[in-house]
Each structure stands twice: as C-alpha cells, then as structure tokens.
Amino acid sequence: MSSSFIRLAPQGRRQTLEYSWTGAPATDRPTLVFLHEGLGSIAIWRDFPARLCARLGWRGLAYSRMGYGASTPRPHDEPLPRHYLRREAVETLPALLTALDVARRKPWLIGHSDGGSIALLAASYNPASYSGIIVIAPHYFVEDVCLAGIRRARAAFETGNLRDRLARYHQDVDGAFYGWCNIWLDPAYRDWRIETELKNIACPVLAIQGDADEYATLEQIDGIQRQAPQTELLILPQCGHAPHLQHPEATLDAIEAFVLARK
Numbered sequence: 001m002s003s004s005f006i007r008l009a010p011q012g013r014r015q016t017l018e019y020s021w022t023g024a025p026a027t028d029r030p031t032l033v034f035l036h037e038g039l040g041s042i043a044i045w046r047d048f049p050a051r052l053c054a055r056l057g058w059r060g061l062a063y064s065r066m067g068y069g070a071s072t073p074r075p076h077d078e079p080l081p082r083h084y085l086r087r088e089a090v091e092t093l094p095a096l097l098t099a100l101d102v103a104r105r106k107p108w109l110i111g112h113s114d115g116g117s118i119a120l121l122a123a124s125y126n127p128a129s130y131s132g133i134i135v136i137a138p139h140y141f142v143e144d145v146c147l148a149g150i151r152r153a154r155a156a157f158e159t160g161n162l163r164d165r166l167a168r169y170h171q172d173v174d175g176a177f178y179g180w181c182n183i184w185l186d187p188a189y190r191d192w193r194i195e196t197e198l199k200n201i202a203c204p205v206l207a208i209q210g211d212a213d214e215y216a217t218l219e220q221i222d223g224i225q226r227q228a229p230q231t232e233l234l235i236l237p238q239c240g241h242a243p244h245l246q247h248p249e250a251t252l253d254a255i256e257a258f259v260l261a262r263k
Contacts, residue, residue, distance in 0.1 A: 002020060003018045003019065003020050003042060003069075003070060004018075004019055004020065004021075005017065005018055005019070005070075006019060006096070006099060006100070008092065008095050008096060008099060010091040010092045010094075010095040011087075011091050013066075013091075014072075015066045015071065015072040015092075016071060016072045017063050017064065017065070017066065017071045017072070017092075017096060018041075018042060018063060018064040018069045018070040018071045019042070019061060019062065019063035019064075019096070019100070020042050020061070020062050020063070021059065021060065021061060022049050022050045022053050022059070022060040022061075022062070023049075023050065023053025023054065023056075023057075023058055023059045023060045024053065024057050024058060024059050025059065026059055026101075027058075027059070028105065029058050029059070029105070030058070030105045030106055030107045030108050030131045031058070031059050031060065031061050031102045031105065031107045031108070032049070032052065032053060032056070032058055032059070032060040032061070032107065032108050032110055033060075033061050033062075033093075033097065033102065033107045033108065033109050033110065034048075034049050034060060034061065034062040034063075034110050034111075034115070035093075035109060035110065035111035035112070035114075035115030035116070035118050035119055036062070036064065036065070036068065036111075036112060036114075036115050037112045037113035037114050037115055037137075037242075038113055038114040038180040038184075039068075039153075039166060039176060039177060039180055040064075040068065040112065040113075040114075040115065040169075041064040041068045041069030041070075041169045041170060042062045042063065042064050042069055043069065043168075043169050044169055045062055045244075046245065048244045048245070048248065048251075048252075049062050051248070051252060052110075052252055052255060052256070055252060055256045056256060056259060056260070061100065061102060061107075063096060065088060065092070066092070067080075067172070067175055067176055067179050068170060068176050069169060069170060069171065070171050071171075073171055073172035073175050074172070074175050074176075074179055075175075076174070076175055076178075079179065079182055079183060080179045080180070080182070080183040082183070082188065082189060082192070084183065085114065085117050085118050085121055085194075086121050086125075086194075088118050088121075089118045089119075089120075089121035089122040089124075089125060090121065090122070090125045090126070093118065093122055094122075094126065094129070103129065106128075106129060106130055106131045107130060107131065108130065108131050108132050108133065108134070108259060109122060109123065109130055109132075109133040109134070110133075110134045110136070110255070111133070111134070111135050111136065111138065112136040112137060112242070112244065113136070113137050113138065113139065113215070113241065114139075114180075115136075116135035116136055116137060116138025116139070116207075117135075117138050117139050117140065117194065119133040119134075119135050119138070120133065120135060120138060120140065120194065120197070120198060120201065120224070121194060121197060123200075123201045123202075123203055123205070124194070124197040124198060124199075124200040124201050125197070125200070127200055127201065127202040127203065128202070130203050131203060131204075131262070132203045132204040132205065132206075132258075132259065132262055133201075133203060133204075133205050133206075134205075134206045134207075134208070134255050134258070134259075135205065135206070135207050135208070135221075135224070136208045136209075136242075136243055136244055136251070137208070137209050137210070137213055137215070137216060137220075137241050137242070137243065138207065138209075138220060138221070138224065139215075139216060139220055140193060140194050140195060140198060140220060140223055140224060141192065141193035141194070141195065141220075141223070142184070142189065142190055142191070142192050142193070143216060143217060143219070143220075145214070145215065145216060145217060146184070146215045146216055147184065147185060149214045149215040149241075150181055150184050150185055150215075151185070152214075153181065154181050154185075157177050157181075162177075163177070195223065195227060198223075198224055198227035198228050199227050199228065201227075201228040201230075204230060204232075204258070204262050205224065205228055205230060205231040205232070206231070206232050206233075206234065206254065206255065206258045207221040207224050207225065207231050207232070207233050207234070208221075208233075208234045208235075208236065208243050208244075208251060208254065208255075209221045209233075209234075209235055209236070209239075209243070210235075210236045210237075210238075210239025210240050210241065210242075210243050210246065210247070211235055211236065211237050211238070211239060212238060212239060212240050213239075213240055213241045214240050214241055215241045216241070218235060221233050221235075232258065234250075234251075234254045236250055236251070
C-alpha cells in the first residue's frame with residue numbers, strides 16, 4: 001500500500017497522518033477502516049487489509065496514528081495521556097473520517113489490540129456512526145498478563161532485536177515504543193477500564209482472540225460480550241496476540257461471513 005498524508009488539528013493538536021487506501025474504488029458501500037495495535041502502523045498490517053477488501057469487494061482505509069509509522073512523531077517529553085485511546089476514538093478518528101469523506105457511509109472499524117479498544121470506544125461514544133466493528137485481541141481493562149508481556153517486550157527492545165525490527169516501520173522507533181510501554185506500565189494506568197462504555201455500543205460486534213494470547217486472557221472478549229450482548233465471539237486455538245497474522249485464513253473467513261451477513 002502506497003501512503004498519502006493529511007494534516008489534521010483535532011482539538012487544536014496539529015498532526016500529519018500517514019494513510020493508505022486499498023481495495024475497490026469508492027462506492028456507496030461502507031469503507032473498512034483498519035486501526036493498528038500499540039506498536040503498529042500501516043505497514044505492520046502487511047497484506048491483511050488488501051486480502052479482506054479483495055474478498056468483500058470493498059474499499060479499505062488504514063492509517064498510522066500520531067507517533068507511529070511515518071506520521072508526526074510524538075515529542076519525547078510529551079507522554080501519552082491516560083485517556084489516549086478515548087482521545088483517538090472521539091477526536092482524531094472522526095476528524096480523519098470526515099476529512100477523507102468516509103464518515104457519511106457509516107464505516108466498519110477493524111481494530112487490533114489498542115486499535116480494538118479504540119474501535120470499542122468509537123462505537124460507544126458515537127453509536128450511530130458505524131455499521132459495525134471487528135475487534136482483534138482487544139483490551140477493555142488492564143490485566144497482569146498484559147503487563148508481564150509488555151515487560152518482556154521492553155527487555156527485547158532494550159537488549160534483543162525488537163528495536164531493529166520495529167525501526168523498519170516507524171520514523172521514530174523510540175518514541176513509538178516508549179510512548180506505548182510507559183503508559184501501560186505506569187502504576188496510575190493500572191485501573192484503566194472501559195466496561196461502562198461498552199454498554200453503549202449498538203452496532204454489531206465480532207470479537208476475535210487467540211487462546212494463547214500472551215497479552216490477555218479470554219476475559220477480555222467475554223467481558224465485551226457481557227456488556228454488549230450482540231457481540232459474537234471467535235476463539236482461535238493455538239493462537240497468540242495477532243490472529244490476523246498467525247491464523248489469517250480463519251480470521252478472514254470469520255470477518256467476511258460476519259460482514260456479509262449484515263450488509
């Protein structure tokens with residue numbers, strides 16, 4: 001996917017975001033909007049957006065959030081705020097979708113990990129704005145297993161090869177990594193949860209998780225279903241935190257069937 005850039009200033013916060021289209025030309029069908037993980041970017045989705053859009057014959061939009069990919073780096077002295085996921089969901093994402101003329105056709109949101117949490121919050125705060133959401137390994141609260149996984153990632157970044165691997169995808173790899181790592185490991189973030197917000201979601205929800213997710217237990221998607229009973233669950237066996245990359249065919253099959261059943 002070749003990238004384009006757009007300047008936005010949601011709530012006065014100026015930023016230039018990297019974005020990319022894939023799939024069919026614009027039609028009257030909704031657009032599939034891909035929301036990346038906490039260390040993600042457009043490129044880290046690999047060919048998943050293109051494959052899903054090809055199956056459905058729909059258009060897809062992926063973008064890199066501020067601080068990621070080739071988007072505006074985040075100043076190193078400006079840590080992610082406690083409510084960074086909500087800010088992305090209710091400020092930046094709607095501004096981008098409006099600017100790119102995607103909002104009026106009620107897009108579908110497809111979010112992985114942090115992106116899944118953003119999708120949940122977006123559908124919660126603006127229930128009438130989205131046709132549906134697919135959340136892949138999302139979080140609605142902080143678990144010990146998640147914090148342990150982040151500590152392992154920090155060790156791999158500082159003493160292993162994770163920094164070199166991520167540097168291929170981010171203009172400012174240190175800013176991207178430590179922005180994510182530091183907020184999640186901040187003791188003040190330990191009580192973050194969005195359980196109450198989930199009750200406001202009115203659109204269809206498909207929640208996908210691997211049974212060997214190294215960053216979460218299955219309570220993450222079970223809890224989503226309790227609060228938003230229309231949620232359908234897919235649990236993939238012998239699968240970690242990235243079902244769309246580790247079990248792409250099963251993930252593509254499930255999303256295609258779910259979306260087409262709700263056209």
